[in-house]
Amino acid sequence: MSESTIQIALVLPDLLGTYGDFGNAVVLQKRMAWRGIKAEIVPINYGEPVPDSCDIYVVGGGEDTAQTLAVKHLREHPGLQRAVTKNAVVLGVCAGIQIFGESFTRADNITHPGMGLIDSTSHAGGSRAIGEVLAEPANGLFEGVLTGFENHQGRTVLGPSARPLAHVKVGTGNDGSVEGAVQGRIVCTYLHGPVLPRNPQLADMLIEWATGTKVAPLDLPAVTAMRAERVRAAS
Amino acid sequence: MNDSPARLPLRTAAAVKLGNLSSTLSQKMGLGAGGMIGGRVALKLDPQALNRLTQGRKVAVVTGTNGKTTSTMMLARAVGALGEVATNHSGANMPDGHVTALSKQPDAPYAVLECDEGYFPAVAGASNPAVAMILNLSRDQLDRVGEVRTIERSLRDTVTALQNCTIVANCDDVMVTSAAWNAANVVWVATGTGWHHDSASCPRCGNPIRWQGEHWHCTGCDLARPHPNWITTDEAMITPEHQKLELRLTLPGKFNQANAVMASAAAHAMGVPAEEAVRRLRGVSNVSGRYRTIHRNGRSARLLLSKNPAGWSETLTVVKEANHPAVLVINAQEADGRDLSWLWDVPFERLQGRRVIASGERATDLAVRLTYAEVEHTIVPDPLKAIDQMPQGAVEVIANYTAFRDLNARAAADE
Numbered sequence: 230m231s232e233s234t235i236q237i238a239l240v241l242p243d244l245l246g247t248y249g250d251f252g253n254a255v256v257l258q259k260r261m262a263w264r265g266i267k268a269e270i271v272p273i274n275y276g277e278p279v280p281d282s283c284d285i286y287v288v289g290g291g292e293d294t295a296q297t298l299a300v301k302h303l304r305e306h307p308g309l310q311r312a313v314t315k316n317a318v319v320l321g322v323c324a325g326i327q328i329f330g331e332s333f334t335r336a337d338n339i340t341h342p343g344m345g346l347i348d349s350t351s352h353a354g355g356s357r358a359i360g361e362v363l364a365e366p367a368n369g370l371f372e373g374v375l376t377g378f379e380n381h382q383g384r385t386v387l388g389p390s391a392r393p394l395a396h397v398k399v400g401t402g403n404d405g406s407v408e409g410a411v412q413g414r415i416v417c418t419y420l421h422g423p424v425l426p427r428n429p430q431l432a433d434m435l436i437e438w439a440t441g442t443k444v445a446p447l448d449l450p451a452v453t454a455m456r457a458e459r460v461r462a463a464s
Numbered sequence: 465m466n467d468s469p470a471r472l473p474l475r476t477a478a479a480v481k482l483g484n485l486s487s488t489l490s491q492k493m494g495l496g497a498g499g500m501i502g503g504r505v506a507l508k509l510d511p512q513a514l515n516r517l518t519q520g521r522k523v524a525v526v527t528g529t530n531g532k533t534t535s536t537m538m539l540a541r542a543v544g545a546l547g548e549v550a551t552n553h554s555g556a557n558m559p560d561g562h563v564t565a566l567s568k569q570p571d572a573p574y575a576v577l578e579c580d581e582g583y584f585p586a587v588a589g590a591s592n593p594a595v596a597m598i599l600n601l602s603r604d605q606l607d608r609v610g611e612v613r614t615i616e617r618s619l620r621d622t623v624t625a626l627q628n629c630t631i632v633a634n635c636d637d638v639m640v641t642s643a644a645w646n647a648a649n650v651v652w653v654a655t656g657t658g659w660h661h662d663s664a665s666c667p668r669c670g671n672p673i674r675w676q677g678e679h680w681h682c683t684g685c686d687l688a689r690p691h692p693n694w695i696t697t698d699e700a701m702i703t704p705e706h707q708k709l710e711l712r713l714t715l716p717g718k719f720n721q722a723n724a725v726m727a728s729a730a731a732h733a734m735g736v737p738a739e740e741a742v743r744r745l746r747g748v749s750n751v752s753g754r755y756r757t758i759h760r761n762g763r764s765a766r767l768l769l770s771k772n773p774a775g776w777s778e779t780l781t782v783v784k785e786a787n788h789p790a791v792l793v794i795n796a797q798e799a800d801g802r803d804l805s806w807l808w809d810v811p812f813e814r815l816q817g818r819r820v821i822a823s824g825e826r827a828t829d830l831a832v833r834l835t836y837a838e839v840e841h842t843i844v845p846d847p848l849k850a851i852d853q854m855p856q857g858a859v860e861v862i863a864n865y866t867a868f869r870d871l872n873a874r875a876a877a878d879e
Binding site for chain 1: 603611612613614664665667670672802803804805806807808809828829831832833834835836838843
């Protein structure tokens with residue numbers, strides 16, 4: 230394996246792959262490949278050790294039981310935590326935002342310890358948030374509106390060390406007002422769709438963080454058309 | 465054995481009469497196929513209608529994520545060997561559909577009911593089934609149906625509590641096996657099919673599931689693949705009496721072989737000899753328009769329905785055999801599920817090098833998926849126009865639920 234190949238760890242796709250979030254890894258890999266950057270997807274399955282040597286880690290959404298197992302596995306094999314101290318780029322979707330925090334409390338009122346990677350706590354909300362979301366990226370993090378589909382019971386409160394990813398215009402996000410979290414090079418979001426096919430600007434931001442170089446825009450007409458359609462449908 | 469259904473109480477009889485009238489009116493006025501409205505009216509007038517309409521009949525209920533409509537039709541054909549069968553067609557698989565079907569055939573001593581997974585507890589509770597068949601369980605419309613483990617739990621609780629019911633269950637599906645594991649009377653069928661992506665961890669204890677060839681077991685508890693009573697082999701099945709019967713189905717694909725063996729096992733539990741069951745269900749060729757071929761301007765387009773990743777994965781295997789151009793039609797209405805994230809769980813990469821058109825109300829979402837799968841394609845939102853844009857000859861059309869329903873209705877109107 231060449232030193233210059235960007236490795237995208239797909240973390241526990243067998244537990245946290247319920248909502249097509251595998252697509253996030255595909256989008257990162259293809260958007261690099263099409264620009265001549267070598268990149269490969271490294272699936273890390275349940276029961277296997279977690280390497281700390283990958284450049285990008287992608288964590289998806291999953292059901293409650295799967296989420297509990299995933300956090301147990303990731304605490305027993307702390308490769309992802311070590312990678313974060315080495316400046317790896319991490320994308321956590323849905324369950325990701327909950328397990329990366331300090332703790333998460335379920336509808337049954339049992340509090341589970343998180344991985345402590347971001348300054349946040351999550352708890353069960355009254356009703357399930359389901360539907361299209363539009364949110365304005367915080368602090369000009371990237372261009373264009375953030376679009377996605379949410380389907381979660383959890384609500385998340387950010388502490389002072391975590392910043393919001395975006396401000397909600399339509400939908401619920403963390404709490405009805407902010408959506409997701411950014412802390413260091415970790416980005417979390419409640420949005421599926423999956424989120425990176427819907428938001429190529431966010432994908433490119435992660436790629437630029439991982440490669441340390443600015444990438445040229447990619448013209449994909451289908452992506453532009455789909456974004457416009459989704460924004461119209463949500464507005 | 466039941467000779468005829470019990471006499472209906474006056475309230476139910478009146479409800480049924482008004483319900484049937486509504487179905488007829490709905491059809492005559494061109495409002496719908498009348499598959500649900502009659503039942504909806506009857507259930508409003510008599511909430512116990514499903515219980516009363518099934519009393520005195522021998523009932524089989526069919527549930528699972530994929531193949532329900534086809535297996536129900538196969539099972540109804542097979543049980544037809546014993547007498548008249550009331551059954552719900554065309555996917556009207558919630559209680560209003562059941563009441564409509566039962567009301568239309570009040571004297572049929574047998575009933576075969578296709579049932580939505582979410583309604584299974586209510587329907588099994590009301591209809592006191594002799595046989596319940598669970599085909600498979602995988603992710604489907606997560607925003608509407610919910611997560612697969614929740615469904616497994618509710619099926620498990622229901623079948624464990626059912627009295628005098630034979631559960632016919634697919635032992636190659638970890639979720640189905642878990643659901644049927646504690647039931648009093650189970651017939652296990654090795655179908656050779658199962659979607660493994662939702663069962664890396666045990667639905668009962670959460671530990672990893674280990675696969676060795678066709679065998680699997682949980683590494684943490686005693687859940688393991690049971691010894692099958694019926695076995696699906698290549699184009700044939702082996703009965704509990706070790707008799708090998710050729711399937712010779714009209715319908716294509718491995719999953720239809722699985723449906724046929726499940727239906728045969730269920731028919732056997734209802735009292736039909738296996739040979740007779742297979743002979744009857746072999747004739748099923750067109751299931752509410754699925755698999756039928758429509759002819760338009762020199763194109764013969766085969767219509768295939770696929771609703772979720774497991775279904776699409778199977779269908780892409782069926783269409784792989786010939787390199788025909790493909791029209792893929794995607795909607796995301798309420799009945800389809802509004803969330804299209806699942807498109808990323810479908811291995812569209814298999815279509816690389818083929819002529820493909822993305823179609824349907826959400827053609828652009830599909831186009832994005834195809835772009836990243838490096839499948840060259842064009843976008844034509846209207847599926848009939850998409851078929852017309854293909855070269856003359858054979859075309860495969862794969863559509864999800866409402867896309868298929870609408871296309872099928874328009875194609876039927878054109879013929």
